[in-house]
Amino acid sequence: VNEVMILHEYTASGNCFKIRLTAALLGLPIERRQYDIMKGETRTAEFLDNINSNGRIPVLQVGDRFLPESNAACWYLAESSALIPADRFGRADMLRWMFFEQYNHEPNVATLRFWMGWVGEDNLSDAQRALVPVKQAAGHEALMIMNRQLADIALYAYTHVAEDSGLFALADYQAVQAWIQRVAALPGYVPLDS
């Protein structure tokens, strides 16, 4: 990657953290540009027209091209590095966990973290409030599956802060806890809040 890379982000987002962590582990420099999602800064006409029509961060800018979706950006940075398995099945299996993360894990564990820690329980709509136990159960199911099998950076992002919502206890998932410690000990590791 020879072009300048700019991460359009909100620091506390686990989806943004994934990209910073991937870049850090690979020693790749990225510039950072902050948007306050609580103030709707990713829903402005300018953002929708120029950065991401889906109105979401993170977006990895590579030269004058824009790449939304955190796991696609991680893939872009990591291609041909040791972070991606060298064999065909292994690569697809890595993608399998990244899709699992966006379908079964993030909409539950990350959304509950955001609702409880950012929006605030008192400010939830009735529809959101009704979904809290549904998402909590689905989040437990995702953590249970992880507890039995391998995971990766994409899953680390929101798993290691799953307790932020007050609705998950990582002590219930011993293998996940041990894996979190292994990830945090990797050379080049950076914490979320940096």
Place this chain on the structure above:
Amino acid sequence: VNEVMILHEYTASGNCFKIRLTAALLGLPIERRQYDIMKGETRTAEFLDNINSNGRIPVLQVGDRFLPESNAACWYLAESSALIPADRFGRADMLRWMFFEQYNHEPNVATLRFWMGWVGEDNLSDAQRALVPVKQAAGHEALMIMNRQLADIALYAYTHVAEDSGLFALADYQAVQAWIQRVAALPGYVPLDS
């Protein structure tokens, strides 16, 4: 791919169709094994232990290895073929749309198709019923984004049958309609119901 491949599937599922369509466009033979999701056949102990701990189809079996997540299976089949862009940014951008599909499109457009056409509106739980308008709005938003930009097999699967739920009209999305016709005209194309 020299090993025997078996698709563990439910024919009417768009996620399963993606894999069949990818294999058909590439001329790759796959065997098929059917599970009735309405009878819980993907939640048996045997399925959870041997096929997919996440209790879901599709799963692409390659020899004695199992690959869940439809888009990961499509990637596995298509790697190094003309279906995947030759340049690094293009590959990541393709993944971007696949992640968009699983996060913004499938949980809305596909879930509503399943709820209205399989479960039946009268059998929805109160929580599900409350989510119908939320998911309909989010599905419209995803189709609107597609209407302005390019898409792929992963998005085709549930988009071309979006009207099944009775909650989306594809005539509202002219560019998407034209693109559906182009995909259906590809050499080697196979319909969902086959």
